[in-house]
Amino acid sequence: MNPKHPGVVAxxxxxxxxxxxxxxxxxxxxxxxxxxxxxxxVAVGLVLLTGVGGMTSFGQAxxxxxxxxxxxxxxxxxxISPWLTLPIALVxxxxxxxxIGSITVRLSGHYLPLGTMAWGLAFFYLFGxxxxxxxxxxxxxxxxxxxxxxxxxxxxxxxxxxxxxxxAAMFLTTNLLHTRLGRAIRALRSGTIANEAFGIxxxxxxxxxxxxxxxxxxxxxWLYAHxxxxxxxxAFGINIGIEYLLMAVVGGAGHVFGAVLGxxxxxxxxxxxxxxxxxxxxGQGSYETIVFGFMLVVILQSARNGLWPLIINAFxxxxxxxxxxxxxxxxxxxxxKSGAVPVLDVRGICKSFGGLVAxxxxxxxxxxxxxxxxxxxxxxxxSTTFNLVTGLLRATGGEVxxxxxxxxxxxxxxxxxxxxxxxxxxxxxxxxxSVLENVAIGAHIRGSAGLxxxxxxxxRAEEKCLLGEAARQLQRVGLGExxxxxxxxxxxxxLRILEIARALALDPALLLLxxxxxxxxxxxxxxxxxxxxxxxxxxMSILLVEHDVEFVMxxxxxLVVLDFGKLIAKGVPAEIRxxxxxxxxxxxxxx
Amino acid sequence: MDATTLLLLGQxxxxxxxxxxxxxxxxxxxxxxxxxLFIPQGExxxxxxxxxxxxxxxRVPGTAWLLLGVGVVAAVVALFRLRHALxxxxxxxxxxxxxxxxxxMLLIVQWVAPMKLGLIPEMxxxxxxxxxxxxxVYRIAFQPLxxxxxxxxxxxxxxxxxxxxxxxxxxxxxxxxxxxxxSETVFDLGIMTVSAQSLWxxxxxxxxxxxxxxxxxxxxxxxxxxxxxxxxxxxxxxxISTDRTGYLAFxxxxxxxxxxxxxxxxxxxxxxxxxxxxGLKGFVAAILGGLNSYPLAAAAALLVGTVESFSxxxxxxxxxxxVFTIIIPVLLWxxxxxxxAEHHE
Numbered sequence: 001m002n003p004k005h006p007g008v009v010a011x012x013x014x015x016x017x018x019x020x021x022x023x024x025x026x027x028x029x030x031x032x033x034x035x036x037x038x039x040x041x042v043a044v045g046l047v048l049l050t051g052v053g054g055m056t057s058f059g060q061a062x063x064x065x066x067x068x069x070x071x072x073x074x075x076x077x078x079x080i081s082p083w084l085t086l087p088i089a090l091v092x093x094x095x096x097x098x099x100i101g102s103i104t105v106r107l108s109g110h111y112l113p114l115g116t117m118a119w120g121l122a123f124f125y126l127f128g129x130x131x132x133x134x135x136x137x138x139x140x141x142x143x144x145x146x147x148x149x150x151x152x153x154x155x156x157x158x159x160x161x162x163x164x165x166x167x168a169a170m171f172l173t174t175n176l177l178h179t180r181l182g183r184a185i186r187a188l189r190s191g192t193i194a195n196e197a198f199g200i201x202x203x204x205x206x207x208x209x210x211x212x213x214x215x216x217x218x219x220x221x222w223l224y225a226h227x228x229x230x231x232x233x234x235a236f237g238i239n240i241g242i243e244y245l246l247m248a249v250v251g252g253a254g255h256v257f258g259a260v261l262g263x264x265x266x267x268x269x270x271x272x273x274x275x276x277x278x279x280x281x282x283g284q285g286s287y288e289t290i291v292f293g294f295m296l297v298v299i300l301q302s303a304r305n306g307l308w309p310l311i312i313n314a315f316x317x318x319x320x321x322x323x324x325x326x327x328x329x330x331x332x333x334x335x336x337k338s339g340a341v342p343v344l345d346v347r348g349i350c351k352s353f354g355g356l357v358a359x360x361x362x363x364x365x366x367x368x369x370x371x372x373x374x375x376x377x378x379x380x381x382x383s384t385t386f387n388l389v390t391g392l393l394r395a396t397g398g399e400v401x402x403x404x405x406x407x408x409x410x411x412x413x414x415x416x417x418x419x420x421x422x423x424x425x426x427x428x429x430x431x432x433x434s435v436l437e438n439v440a441i442g443a444h445i446r447g448s449a450g451l452x453x454x455x456x457x458x459x460r461a462e463e464k465c466l467l468g469e470a471a472r473q474l475q476r477v478g479l480g481e482x483x484x485x486x487x488x489x490x491x492x493x494x495l496r497i498l499e500i501a502r503a504l505a506l507d508p509a510l511l512l513l514x515x516x517x518x519x520x521x522x523x524x525x526x527x528x529x530x531x532x533x534x535x536x537x538x539x540m541s542i543l544l545v546e547h548d549v550e551f552v553m554x555x556x557x558x559l560v561v562l563d564f565g566k567l568i569a570k571g572v573p574a575e576i577r578x579x580x581x582x583x584x585x586x587x588x589x590x591x
Numbered sequence: 592m593d594a595t596t597l598l599l600l601g602q603x604x605x606x607x608x609x610x611x612x613x614x615x616x617x618x619x620x621x622x623x624x625x626x627x628l629f630i631p632q633g634e635x636x637x638x639x640x641x642x643x644x645x646x647x648x649x650r651v652p653g654t655a656w657l658l659l660g661v662g663v664v665a666a667v668v669a670l671f672r673l674r675h676a677l678x679x680x681x682x683x684x685x686x687x688x689x690x691x692x693x694x695x696m697l698l699i700v701q702w703v704a705p706m707k708l709g710l711i712p713e714m715x716x717x718x719x720x721x722x723x724x725x726x727x728v729y730r731i732a733f734q735p736l737x738x739x740x741x742x743x744x745x746x747x748x749x750x751x752x753x754x755x756x757x758x759x760x761x762x763x764x765x766x767x768x769x770x771x772x773x774s775e776t777v778f779d780l781g782i783m784t785v786s787a788q789s790l791w792x793x794x795x796x797x798x799x800x801x802x803x804x805x806x807x808x809x810x811x812x813x814x815x816x817x818x819x820x821x822x823x824x825x826x827x828x829x830x831i832s833t834d835r836t837g838y839l840a841f842x843x844x845x846x847x848x849x850x851x852x853x854x855x856x857x858x859x860x861x862x863x864x865x866x867x868x869x870g871l872k873g874f875v876a877a878i879l880g881g882l883n884s885y886p887l888a889a890a891a892a893l894l895v896g897t898v899e900s901f902s903x904x905x906x907x908x909x910x911x912x913x914v915f916t917i918i919i920p921v922l923l924w925x926x927x928x929x930x931x932a933e934h935h936e
Contacts, residue, residue, distance in 0.1 A: 122915040301747075
C-alpha cells in the first residue's frame with residue numbers, strides 16, 4: 001500500500017475511529033471490534049516477527065500476559081494510575097523479551113518456535129500458580145482508564161483508544177519496514193550469510209524484532225486489562241498464543257494490514273462458531289478449534305501468503321511510477337595508495353573440516369589497484385579461501401592482514417566495515433525485495449539510523465543518501481532499468497551483476513568476486529571486464545575466482561593457482577599459462 | 592525425604608519417563624524422516640486411552656466414526672488431487688481402502704463392542720482403530736507440503752493438533768476416563784510396593800524400543816526410513832518413495848502413541864486434551880536429545896520423568912513450569928556454542 005496522500009488517509013481513518021462509537025452500532029459489535037483491535041496489535045508484532053523476519057512464535061500470549069499482569073498488580077495492589085503503569089508494563093515486557101530472546105533468537109529455524117511453545121506454557125502455569133497474581137482466579141477490580149475526568153468504563157468509550165493505538169502501531173511498523181533497519185529485517189528470511197558479510201549483526205536485528213513484537217503484545221495486554229478490568233491466566237495460555245499465529249497466517253504474515261484482516265476473520269469466526277457449532281454438534285465445547293485447525297492447514301497448502309495478497313491482487317493498481325532516487329552525497333572511503341602496505345596479505349592460512357583439509361598453507365598478496373585471479377579446479381579451496389578472508393569461516397591456522405592489520409579473528413560484519421565486500425558463488429539475495437533494496441543492503445553500514453528514527457521517519461535524509469547510492473551503483477553496472485523489480489524476477493547472470501552492485505554500495509577498498517562471469521553472455525562479459533578495469537583505475541583492489549580462462553587472463557595482474565587446498569603456482573598470467581604444474585592440475589597430466 | 596518416598600518417586604519417574612521416551616523416540620523418527628515436528632503425537636495417546644476406555648465400557652468408541660470420517664475426507668482429497676488423471680480402477684481402489692475399510696471396521700466394532708471381549712482383544716481393536724489415523728493425517732495434511740520448510744510443516748502440525756483436539760472433544764466428550772490396569776497385582780518388596788502395572792509399562796517400553804532398533808537395523812523398510820532421514824533426494828534417487836516412508840513413519844508414530852495411551856490410561860485420568868501436554872513433554876525430551884539421536888532422546892525422557900516426579904513432590908504447583916523450563920538451559924547452551932545456523936525458506 002502506497003497511498004498518494006498518506007496524511008489525508010490518516011485523517012480520514014482517525015475521524016472514522018472517533019465517529020464509530022457515536023454511530024448506532026450495537027454494543028455487542030463494539031466490544032467485538034475492541035477485541036479485534038487488541039488482537040491486531042499482537043498480530044502486527046507477529047507479522048514483523050514471523051512474516052517478515054521469518055521467526056515463528058507461539059508464545060506471544062505470554063507477553064500479553066506480562067503487560068496485563070503488570071498493570072493489574074500495580075493499579076490494584078499499589079493503586080498506581082494506569083497511565084503511569086503503561087511505561088512500566090512496556091519496559092517490563094521488553095526486559096522479559098530481551099532475556100528470553102537473547103537465549104532463543106540465535107537459534108534458527110525450528111528451535112525458536114519450539115522454545116516459544118515451552119516458555120509460553122511455563123508462563124501460563126506460572127501466572128496460574130503465583131499468589132500475588134491471584135493464581136487461577138486472576139485479578140479483579142482493575143481501575144478503568146481515565147481521560148481528564150472521564151472514566152472509560154464501557155467498550156464504546158474505550159473504542160477510540162484501542163483503535164488509535166492500532167493505527168499508530170500500523171503506521172510506525174510500516175515506516176520501520178521501509179528503512180535501513182527494515183531492510184535488514186526483511187532480508188533475515190533469506191539467510192544470514194549475506195547480511196553478516198555486509199556488516200549487519202543479524203542476531204541483534206532478530207532480537208530487536210523479537211522485543212518489538214513483544215512490546216506490541218504487552219501494550220495489547222495493558223489495554224486488555226483496563227478494558228476487561230479483570231484478568232485470569234486463560235487469556236494468556238498457549239492456545240491463545242496459537243490463535244495469534246493463526247491470525248497472522250490467515251491474514252497474510254508478510255503484511256501489516258493482513259494482521260488486522262486476520263485478527264478480524266479469526267475473532268468474528270470464533271465468535272460465530274461458538275454460537276453455531278454447539279447447536280449443530282450438541283453439547284458444549286470449544287469446537288471452533290477444529291475449524292481453525294483445518295483453516296491453518298488449508299491456508300498453508302493453498303494460499304501460503306495468506307488472504308491479504310489475494311485481496312489486493314483483486315484490485316490491480318496501474319503500474320506504479322516509483323521515483324529513481326538520485327543523491328550522491330554519501331561520504332566515500334579514501335582508497336589505498338599503491339606501493340605502501342599490500343591491501344590484502346594472506347599468510348599461510350589453513351582450514352580443515354574434521355579430517356578434510358580444504359585450505360592448506362596458502363600465501364598470497366593483493367596490492368593496491370591490482371586485480372588478482374584465484375583459479376584452480378573444482379574443490380581446490382577457492383571459495384573456502386574467500387570465506388576465510390571475509391570472516392564467514394574461521395581459519396584454523398595462518399594470518400590474514402588487511403591494509404596492515406590482522407582481520408583473521410574478526411567476525412564477518414566487522415571485516416565488512418573495514419571495506420571488504422564480496423559476491424557469492426551461489427547467489428545470496430532476498431528474492432522478494434526489490435533490486436534497489438537489495439543493493440541498499442550493501443550500503444547498510446554507511447548509514448546509522450536505528451529503530452526510533454526509522455519508525456518516526458527521522459531518517460529521511462540519510463535514507464535518501466543510501467538509496468541514491470544504491471541507484472547510482474545499479475546504473476553503473478547496467479541494471480538501472482530493473483531497479484524496482486523484485487530481485488527474484490531477474491535471470492541468474494543479472495543476479496550476479498546485482499551482487500556486484502550490492503558489493504560496490506559498501507564502498508569497498510577490496511572487492512572479492514566469486515565467479516562473476518558465470519552465466520554471462522559474451523558481450524556482458526566484455527562489459528563486466530570494462531567495469532572491473534574502471535574500478536581498478538579508481539583505486540579499488542579486486543580478488544576474483546573465475547573459470548573463464550580468457551576472461552581471467554585478459555583482466556588480471558597476477559594469478560594464484562590452488563589445487564586440493566594447496567598453492568601450486570603464482571605469477572603473471574603469461575607465466576601461469578605455460579606452467580607445467582598448473583597444466584597438470586587442470587588437464588590431469590595428459591599434456 | 593525418606594528412602595521410601597525416594598523409591599516411590601523413582602518408580603514414578605521411571606514409569607512416566609518410559610512413556611515420554613517412547614514419544615520422544617518417535618518424534619525424532621518422524622522429524623528425521625519427514626521433517627515434521629509432530630506436535631499432535633500426544634493426541635494419539637489420548638485417542639488410544641479413550642478408545643480403550645469406551646470399549647471397556649461396552650460402548651462404540653468415537654474413534655470408529657472418526658476413522659470413517661477421516662477416511663471419507665482422505666478419499667475426497669485424493670480424488671480431487673487426481674482429478675485430471677483419474678482412472679476408474681484407481682478411484683475404486685481409493686474408495687475401497689479409504690472408505691470401505693473404515694466402514695467395515697465400524698460395523699465390526701458395533702458388533703463386538705457390547706460383548707466386552709476382555710482387555711487383550713479390546714487393545715488390539717483400539718490399535719486397529721487408532722493406527723490408520725496416522726497415515727491418513729500424513730496424506731491429508733503433510734504430503735502436499737512434503738518439500739516445504741520445517742517451519743511451515745511445524746505450523747501445519749499445530750493446525751493438525753487443533754483439529755485433532757477439537758475432534759477428540761466431539762467424539763469422546765468432555766469427561767475424563769481411566770482404563771483398568773493390565774494387572775492389579777502388587778508386589779510387596781518390604782521397603783516399597785511395586786505394582787505389576789508399572790513393570791508392564793517399563794517392559795513394554797523396553798520391548799518397543801528394542802523392536803524399533805531391530806526394525807531400523809535389520810529390515811528393508813526400516814532401512815528405507817533411515818535413508819530418507821539422511822537425504823530425501825538421495826533416497827528417491829535409489830528408488831525409495833518418500834511418500835511411502837512418510838506413511839510408514841506416521842503409521843509407526845500413531846501406533847506407538849496409541850500404545851502409550853493404552854499404558855497411561857490406567858495410571859491417570861485422560862481427558863480429550865490431555866495428550867497435548869504429555870506429547871510436549873516427549874518433545875522437551877526430544878529437544879534435550881538434540882532431535883537427532885534416539886538414545887539421547889530416550890535418556891532425556893527419563894530425565895524429564897524424574898524432574899517431573901520430584902518437582903511434583905517438592906513444588907507441585909510449579910511442576911509444569913519446571914518441566915517446560917528445563918529446555919531453556921539446553922537452548923542457551925546451543926545458542927552459545929553452535930554457530931548461528933542458516934535457514935533458507
